[in-house]
Amino acid sequence: MSSMPEASDANALLQPGQIIRPMLKKTEVPALVAKLYGLTVVSVKELNSYDDKNYLIQVQPKTDNPHMTDLSPHGYVVKVTNSLDSKNTHLMAAQNDMMLFLHSRGVNVPKPCFPEKRRKEKKCSWDYRRLFIFTRYYMVRIADLCAGKILHQVKYTSQLFYECGELAARMDNELMDFKNDFLKNRKLIWMLQNTPDLTKFIFAVRDARRHKMIQEILEAWDQRVVPLLPTLDRGMIHGDFNEQNIIVDSAPEDPDDYHVTAIIDFGDIQESCYVFEIAITIMYLMIEVEEMPPSDAGGHVLAGYLKHRSLSEAEWGVLRECVAARFAQSLVMGAYSYEQDPGNEYLLTTARRGWDVLATFWSAPKEEILERWRKIIRSYEK
Known part of the structure; x- marks a missing residue:
């Protein structure tokens, strides 16, 4: 049993070539x-x-x-x-x-x-x-x-997506009262505000068209998101609200009727922008949905989220870029991490459909995406 390690690298970011995964069987x-x-x-x-x-x-x-x-x-x-x-x-x-x-x-x-x-x-x-x-x-x-199944294991429905948005908003509302001085200064490669750091790892994306798309997203982040960062509401967020971390469960009398019950894995918690939380949620629920066009998942998630929290005009203005940036993070870091840990197929979870979903999402006009999301949101108000 070793003594407690020094915390001198407490906010160090992952560097290319660094192996950090535990060697435990x-x-x-x-x-x-x-x-x-x-x-x-x-x-x-x-x-x-x-x-x-x-x-x-x-x-x-x-x-x-x-x-x-x-x-x-x-x-x-x-x-x-x-x-x-x-x-x-x-x-x-x-x-x-x-x-x-x-x-x-x-x-x-x-x-x-x-x-x-x-x-x-x-x-x-x-x-x-x-x-x-x-x-x-x-x-x-x-x-x-937390009893139940992870969301990834059950059939996706618009109701489950709505409930994911609700849980994310409820959690963010509660965390408005949570204070932690350390998290205010935490540095993490997975923080959306660190999207520009992807330039260190983009070499792992070997396909020229995909490489170009990531570069476009990074440029859009720099031009459209960075100037607005000081105006966005901030607080403590979960930071990794995805289909592998969302727990669903059903009642014994209706075992196929699943509802969102819990959220797990607090490894990426941070003090950051609230709009990043909802963008991360939308991105991950878009990846493998087959029951609807992937982008539509965002409308259902937002409908649930907006039941408990509102979005400012500035947040609406950067939401599409934030979703795309999370795609870029997951895809680039997945490609890089797989090079470091070949055979760990979990690292390629996003890549299986993510590149195609991102290409369709990024090529669609921004206002077309936002209007579609607003239309879905309005359908819950009837």
Whole structure:
């Protein structure tokens, strides 16, 4: 067990060639969980993850851990954080704090669990240190599992998209009361405001037409979004509201009638523009929808979002560029990360349909897209 790493690189951005994903095997998880949390693992399933390693575990109903007397019947998620974020105990504390805050406000999110033994560290508050622990170069945490399926596993419907927008807005509204000094200064390659940093990784996009499209999006960002950034409303956001992180569930009497129930994975939380939250949500729900034209997903998400939050004219003015920029981030970083970690097919999730969806979306006139979204929004007002 190593000591707490220094936080000198707390806001360091990922650099080309840097390998940060944990080198942990599935077979090592039971021993790790037993040592840190006093739980006896009976099954392990590796979950999709980008830079971290996540595992779903089921455990025996008894434990000697005095902090976990009521064990979750649905299991737990073990999160082994990448080496870059693991250097930042302030970030981990902020994630735990946000999840506990939202949980207290009635938003269904994972609830962090306490390790078996309390460990005192001088450089981080004792309350937060109880919620994560170090092994080798990586930070390890577990949280109870939010019951249900991820949205990606069920058939998409306009109602589910509407509910995604509702949850995103409700969460953003609650987070208006959440304060964290560290998150105000967090730097992350996945922050939309860092879209210009894609120039460091665009070499991984080998196709000339795709490369040109990304360059056009970066130019549009610089010309249309950057000048308006100081005018956009800001606050704490989730930052990764996507189909892999949205949980849906159904009632036993109607198992095919799914509804959005929870949001997971707080790895990308940040202080940023609220319009980025809705743009990220729209982009990910466009990728694999087959039940409607991909762009129409944005109208249904916005209809749900606008039920609880409004958008200013400035936010409407940059929304299309923000959606395109998130496509660019996901596609460029996916291509780059796959070069670093060949065989990790999860890194290509966006690429399977994303390039074609983005090409259609980006080639459509901006006002045509916005008017279509407004028309869908009006259909919910009847």
